[in-house]
Amino acid sequence: MKQLLILSGKGGTGKTTVASAFIKISKAKSYADCDVDAPNLHLTMNKEKAPEQSDFFGLDKAFISEESCIKCGKCKEVCRFDAIDNADDCYKVNAAACEGCAVCSLVCPTESISMMKAAAGRLMLYEEKNEVFSTAELNMGSGNSGLLVSEVKKRMQNKAQSNFAIIDGSPGIGCPVIASISGVDLVLAVSEPSVSGISDLERIIQTAKVFGVKTAVCINKYDTNETITKEIEQFCSNNDISFMGKIPFDNSAMEAINAGKTVADIDCPARYAIEEIYVKTFKMLSEEC
Numbered sequence: 232m233k234q235l236l237i238l239s240g241k242g243g244t245g246k247t248t249v250a251s252a253f254i255k256i257s258k259a260k261s262y263a264d265c266d267v268d269a270p271n272l273h274l275t276m277n278k279e280k281a282p283e284q285s286d287f288f289g290l291d292k293a294f295i296s297e298e299s300c301i302k303c304g305k306c307k308e309v310c311r312f313d314a315i316d317n318a319d320d321c322y323k324v325n326a327a328a329c330e331g332c333a334v335c336s337l338v339c340p341t342e343s344i345s346m347m348k349a350a351a352g353r354l355m356l357y358e359e360k361n362e363v364f365s366t367a368e369l370n371m372g373s374g375n376s377g378l379l380v381s382e383v384k385k386r387m388q389n390k391a392q393s394n395f396a397i398i399d400g401s402p403g404i405g406c407p408v409i410a411s412i413s414g415v416d417l418v419l420a421v422s423e424p425s426v427s428g429i430s431d432l433e434r435i436i437q438t439a440k441v442f443g444v445k446t447a448v449c450i451n452k453y454d455t456n457e458t459i460t461k462e463i464e465q466f467c468s469n470n471d472i473s474f475m476g477k478i479p480f481d482n483s484a485m486e487a488i489n490a491g492k493t494v495a496d497i498d499c500p501a502r503y504a505i506e507e508i509y510v511k512t513f514k515m516l517s518e519e520c
Contacts, residue, residue, distance in 0.1 A: 232261070232388060232391060232393075232394050232395065232396055233394060233395045233396070233416050233516060234395075234396045234397075234398060234414065234415040234416050234417075235253070235395075235396070235397050235398065235415070235416065235417050235419060235512065235513075235516055236398045236400050236411055236412060236415040236417070236418045236419070236444075237249055237250040237253070237397070237398065237399055237400060237418075237419045237421060238400045238401075238402075238408060238411070238412075238418055238419070238420050238421070238435050239400075239402050239420065239421045239422070239423075239431070239435075240402065240403065240404075240420070240422065240427070240428070240430070240431020240432055240434060240435055241402045241403060241427070241431055242269070242402040243402075243423075244402070244421050244422065244423045244451055245421050245423070245451035245452065245478065246399065246400070246402065246421045247264075247266070247271060247272055247275075247399050248451070248484065248488060248493075248494055248501075249419070249421050249449070249451070249478075249505060249508070250262075250272065250397060250398075250399035251272060251275045251276070251399075251493040251494070251495075252493050252494045252495040252502070252505045252509075253397055253495075253505070253509055253512075254276070254397050254493070255493045255495035255496065256495050256505070256506060256509050257395075257397065257509070257513070259362075259393070259395065259396065259397050260361055260362050260363065260391075260392040260393040260395075261362070261363045261387055261388075261390075261391040261392055261393050261395065261396040261397075262362075262363075262364055262365075262387070262396055262397045262398065262399070263364070263365040263366060263383050263384060263387040263396065263397075263398045263399070264364075264365075264366040264367075264383075264398075264399045265366075265380045265383055265384065265398055265399065265400050265401060265407060265410070265411045266399060266400065266401040266402070266407070267352065267366075267367045267368060267369045267376055267379045267380055267383065267401070267407055268369055268376065268401065268407070270366050270367065270368055272364075272366065272399045273355075273357075273364070273366060274488075274491060275488065275491055275492060275493045276357075276364060277491065278357045278359065278364065279359060280357065280358075280359050282355035282356055282357045282364075282366075283355070283356045283357075283358070284353055284354065284355050284356075285353070285354050286350040286352075286353060286354075287350065287351055287352040287353065287354050287367060287378075287379050287382060288348050288349065288350060288351060289331075289349070289351035289352075289373060289378060289379070290330065290331030290349075290351075291331050291333070291346035291347055291348055291349065292324065292326050292329045292331055292346070292347055292348075292349040293306075293314070293315075293324045293329050293331070293333065293335050293336060293344050293345075293346060293347075294324060294344065294345055294346075294347045295315075295322050295323060295324055295343055295344050296343045296344075296345070297321065298343075299341050299342070299343040300322055300341065300343040301340070301341055301343075302320055302321075302322060303340060304317070304322070305335075305338045305339065305340065306322060306335035306336075306338060306339055306344060307322060309334050309335060309338050310334070310335055311332075311334075312328050312329065312330050312332075313328060314326075314328035314329040314330070315335065326349060327371075327372040331346065333346050350370065351369065351370055351373040351379065352367055352368055352369040352370050352373060352379050353367060353368050353370075354367045354379075354382060354383065354386065355367060355368070356386055356390065358390060361392050362392065363387055363390040363391055363392055364387075365383050365384070365386045365387035365390070366383060367379050367380075367382070367383045376401075376405070376406050376407045376410075377406035377407055377409060377410040378410070379407075380401070380406075380407045380410035380411055381410045381413075384398070384410075384411070384414070398411060398415065400412075404434050404435060404438045408435075408438065409438065409442075412438065412439055412442050412444055413442060415444055416444070416445075416516060417444065417445055417446075417447065417512070417515065417516045418435070418439045418444050418445070418446045418447070419446075419447050419448075419449065419475065419508075419512055420432055420435045420436065420446055420447070420448050420449075421449055421450075421451055422448055422449070422450050422451070422463055423450065423451055423452060424450060424452065424453055424455055424456035424457070424458075424459040424460040424463065425456065425459065426459070428450075428459060428463060429459070429462060429463055429466055432448065432463065432466070433466075436470070436472065445473075445515075446472060446473075447472070447473040447474070447475050447511075447512060447515055448463070448467050448472055448473070448474050448475060449474070449475040449476050449477065449478065449508045449512075450463055450464075450476075450477045450478065451478045452478065452479070452480040453477035453478065453479060453480075454477075454479050454480055455480050460477065473511075473515055475508045475511045475512050475515075476504060476507050476508040476511060477504065478501050478504040478505060478508070479500050479501060479504060481494075481499050481500050481501035483497060483499035483500075483501065484497075484499060484501040484502075487499070
């Protein structure tokens with residue numbers, strides 16, 4: 232399966248705007264939202280049926296049995312995450328702070344601490360009209376985002392209705408981004424003409440390079456700062472990075488998204504620019520694979 236991953240150095244650059252438009256333009260049958268901390272691709276996909284949902288279990292959490300606990304306090308002493316509270320001489324684990332290291336269970340003299348499965352998020356899979364849309368949402372304060380992203384991709388691939396997929400990744404270069412990049416064929420980085428734009432772009436390109444994945448670039452809202460736009464274009468030229476095009480600032484695009492539509496659903500300058508970027512990107516994807 233050929234996989235196109237759309238990334239950005241930070242939130243708010245228009246990554247999901249481009250991803251949702253690409254899905255509509257290409258009539259993709261398989262796609263995923265791997266921004267598990269704040270998924271929002273589903274807001275513009277207009278699914279009629281509710282998704283199939285299941286809990287995602289990350290690392291186990293510690294649980295203290297009050298019946299056998301002798302209140303020695305050794306567990307609290309060794310917890311480097313300060314996840315064990317003592318209120319009214321009763322020791323309890325703060326699940327939000329527990330990282331599942333299990334050190335407390337190893338030092339407990341009465342074996343009163345056990346490691347229990349705990350839901351870290353929810354997996355959601357939409358299947359309708361020969362389309363598969365995989366996404367998930369991480370519970371507040373939970374870790375294991377990389378593992379959850381890997382599961383989102385796996386579920387999409389297992390149910391895929393085509394040999395091509397579009398993935399809306401997470402912003403930044405953390406664990407969910409690394410898990411998103413693994414196994415894809417091409418990364419399209421959506422940049423913005425801001426002071427941090429080039430720095431964010433460099434980090435994405437370096438991360439993708441580690442995994443041997445080719446990266447292409449486009450700029451959203453390029454006309455809000457054409458000086459920096461030219462710097463980004465020059466950066467791509469100097470580093471032999473494929474530049475796919477520029478998207479203008481467009482109020483119509485924002486209105487469409489607020490109405491639950493994609494930019495590809497309306498006639499506006501942003502749509503025409505994204506369509507040109509789409510053609511160049513998919514030509515490059517075909518050549519790379």
